[in-house]
Amino acid sequence: MDYTAIQDYLEQLVPPRPPELAAMERYAAEHDFPIIGPVAGQLCYQTARLIGAQRVYELGSGYGYSTAWFARAVQEAGGGEVHHVVWDEALSAMAQRHLAALGYGDIVRYHVGEAVAALRATDGPFDVIFMDIDKQGYPDALEVIDARLRPGGVLIVDNVLWSGKIADDNANDATTAAIRRMNDTLARDKRYVTTIAPVRDGVLVAQKK
Numbered sequence: 001m002d003y004t005a006i007q008d009y010l011e012q013l014v015p016p017r018p019p020e021l022a023a024m025e026r027y028a029a030e031h032d033f034p035i036i037g038p039v040a041g042q043l044c045y046q047t048a049r050l051i052g053a054q055r056v057y058e059l060g061s062g063y064g065y066s067t068a069w070f071a072r073a074v075q076e077a078g079g080g081e082v083h084h085v086v087w088d089e090a091l092s093a094m095a096q097r098h099l100a101a102l103g104y105g106d107i108v109r110y111h112v113g114e115a116v117a118a119l120r121a122t123d124g125p126f127d128v129i130f131m132d133i134d135k136q137g138y139p140d141a142l143e144v145i146d147a148r149l150r151p152g153g154v155l156i157v158d159n160v161l162w163s164g165k166i167a168d169d170n171a172n173d174a175t176t177a178a179i180r181r182m183n184d185t186l187a188r189d190k191r192y193v194t195t196i197a198p199v200r201d202g203v204l205v206a207q208k209k
């Protein structure tokens with residue numbers, strides 16, 4: 001089975017995006033910027049929508065592509081807030097332009113700084129927390145995420161298959177080991193219902209009971 005062909009198949013099933021979001025996808029392709037892409041975006045949007053999410057916190061937001069998918073769900077749920085967090089001023093400014101153009105200006109709150117520290121400094125509870133920071137930071141972020149996620153809320157984490165290295169016994173670099181540790185922790189934690197969807201680079205969805 002050809003994994004790329006399957007991902008291409010899934011992608012063409014995602015409904016057409018607004019021109020601004022499509023432009024953000026083109027920018028990522030042209031500049032090799034790692035966005036979640038449309039299939040994982042649709043999964044994030046659907047998950048947030050399923051629980052009527054009105055408070056979403058993103059760790060590692062880039063120029064706002066994943067933010068846009070969450071903001072759409074929150075807007076459809078009647079409004080609320082999506083926290084955009086990145087440590088790069090220029091990316092935050094870019095995100096502000098894109099998300100205003102998409103009509104989410106009144107929903108998104110912007111923080112420039114280290115994402116886990118920013119979450120620690122923000123009051124919960126959140127309906128959805130999405131993590132896409134530097135992967136070695138994944139395991140240590142779980143404690144504050146758990147403290148800020150409401151019961152019934154959902155944690156979504158990107159890149160949990162790490163280009164397949166996660167299943168390669170010979171891959172023992174620090175980043176792969178960190179992702180493996182987080183996946184194992186959540187899969188074994190009886191307080192969460194956890195599934196990894198093999199969408200693009202792997203999306204973990206964990207609902208807190």
Ligand SMILES: C[S@@+](CC[C@H](N)C(=O)[O-])C[C@H]1O[C@@H](n2cnc3c(N)ncnc32)[C@H](O)[C@@H]1O
Nearest residue numbers: 035036060061062065066086087114115133134
């Ligand atoms: C993979 S990209 C995010 C893409 C975004 N989630 C999307 O799909 O549109 C991760 C971004 O978060 C930033 N980042 C990584 N670790 C971070 C951290 N601990 N705190 C704040 N920003 C971080 C990176 O510099 C990069 O801009």
